[in-house]
Amino acid sequence: MTYPVKNRRLAQWVQEVAALCQPAAVYWCDGSRLEYDRLMAQMAAAGNAIPLPRRPNSFLFRSDPSDVARVEARTFISTSSRDDAGPTNNWVAPDDLKRTMLDLYRGCMAGRTMFVIPFSMGPIGSPIAKIGVEISDSPYVVCNMHIMTRVGTRVLEALGADGQFVPCLHSVGAALAPGQADVSWPCAPMAQKYISHFPEEDLIWSYGSGYGGNALLGKKCFALRIASAMARREGWLAEHMLILRLTSPAGRRYHIAGAFPSACGKTNLAMIQPTLPGWRAECIGDDIAWMKIGPDGRLYAINAEAGFFGVAPGTSNRTNPMAAATVRANTIFTNCALTDDGDVWWEGIGSPAPAHAVDWRGRDWSPGRGEPAAHANARFTAPAAQCPVISPDWERPEGVPIDIFIFGGRRAGVVPLATEAFDWEHGVFLAATASSETTAANIGAVGNLRRDPFAMQPFCGYNMADYFGHWLAMGERLGPHAPRIFYVNWFRKSADGKWLWPGYGENSRVLKWMCERVDAAAEAQATPIGYLPAADALDLGGFAIPAENLTELLRVDRQAWLAELPDIERHLARFGARLPVRMSEQVRRLRERLETDR
Ligand code: SAT
Ligand code: MN
Secondary structure, three states: OOOOOOOHHHHHHHHHHHHHHOOOEEEEOOOOHHHHHHHHHHHHHOOOOEEOOOOOOOEEEOOOOOOOOEOHHHEEEOOOOHHHHOOOOEOOOHHHHHHHHHHHHOOOOOOOEEEEEEEEEOOOOOOOOEEEEEEEOOHHHHHHHHHHOEEOHHHHHHHOOOOOOEEEEEEOOOOOOOOOOOOOOOOOOHHHOEEEEEOOOOEEEEEOOOOHHHHOOHHHHHHHHHHHHHHHHHOOEEEOEEEEEEEOOOOOEEEEEEEOOOOOOHHHHHOOOOOOOOOEEEEEEOOOEEEEEOOOOOEEEEEOOOEEEEEOOOOOOOOOHHHHHHOOOOOEEEOOEEEOOOOEEOOOOOOOOOOOEEOOOOOEEOHHHOOOOOOOOOEEEEEHHHOOOEOOOOOOOOOEEOOEEEEEOOOOOOOOOEEEOOOHHHHHHHHHOOEEEOOOOEOOOOOOEEEOHHHOOOOOOOOHHHHHHHHHHHHHHHHHHOOEEEEEOOOOEOOOOOEOOOOHHHHHHHHHHHHHHHOOOOOEEEEOOEEEEOOOOOOOOOOOOOHHHHHHHOOOOHHHHHHHHHHHHHHHHOOHHHOOHHHHHHHHHHHHHHHHOO
């Protein structure tokens, strides 16, 4: 077989994978609209893509009920030494993992087409972008990759004869015997799913799942797990962050990068509509930021992706009107409910539940059923360019200069609305000890409190102790150009379980305070956990929030923080001697401030 590609390594890899997986055909994706339409038409003809007449060129898919989210328990960082993967990652030795997976891959594409998907993470030709090639036997994956990344011939041209790419092998793990009918969402049983990363050779092998980050390998697997390891080697940052530009009434621009765990509001914040008069926000990215130090010494960020893979439930004209507008056309919906008039519906979409719908499993549904109609991790895949507030600079090859980092998570108690780090090192500590209640973005229990350092716990491709060290080193390189670091919690609740802060557009009040802190124009008070907004430093103009809510939101509960310390210490102790001493020193100082400070 010969292939239409100059890159010898790519041609050889494709040949090897075809020999291993034994597909019925090999198809090279050109990334064209025609290709997308043809694949969608084929999936619609097979009954797997449901056209949505009310949203032009949009389709609904239903996954297998066992394949609805990322599977952290089946995700592996395979380095020669276990310690290099660290305590936060599942580890299997590369030779063993490869042996197991080669057995699974053997003949696994029988009866299916093997798609070769050349893609770029970041604008093609950007000095921060990188190229990957995904091989997949799922046409659903191809169409999603068309939206989420830049796919096709242009990428092969940029790759050239000897350019570097990250090989990303994916199979749903469901070979078809001759004459065997296909199911609508092929996948393998849980025990056979493997989402494997080999950071020492920049290689990704995924088997058995067709859903989201398990299967769209440019996203979490490449742009975070493999890229974080590359970034450490090469001196840059690959982070689980949204990027947004905020412009003040005076026309001053601030660029903000924010890290929050999956399903904690990154997409909403990325598309924020500020309620403060005169403030404007533009979206640059909602999930993954790649950042390099520019010639002027500042940190420049690009959005590694080209689309949004956002959580549908809770997305409405009220909570995120810009996302609602983004998904009006050219969108793939997965695991949403279908209404009788042929539109999608989900809990929190802003319209009343229909009297009848078909739920995400394809069953008749009515409001009294006691089960949600859409899966909690139902998603939309939509082109970023369709977002009404996408920044005109969102594809700027050199990126945008970051002024502010925000970290955070979902915490019903203890953690105040906003905290500013004392300095970079303290900021790295705040991020390293970030905590959040778990969400439906991973298969597992929901609502459990866990430490999610930098919102990267499921996404760091190496030992997180070394990752903290890398952040400390980046701070030293950035020096006076280092962005300010803040920690927020939009999710604090009252004793009777009500949200204390309305969130969404009102978060602009907190963002404004951060911008003013950058310009030394807002007051803060030093507390044992960091700087908090001074009593009157938040702009509350035109905003009726009960005074007691604000008091609680900005309260540092010393006893509750002292009670957190053992968990923080346990969390950091997991890293043993590899933990940078500056981090253990930070806990010691926090304890000291909490115990002695009045
Ligand atoms: O990893 S996914 O892309 O499936 C979603 C997420 O966790 O953010
Ligand atoms: Mn994410």
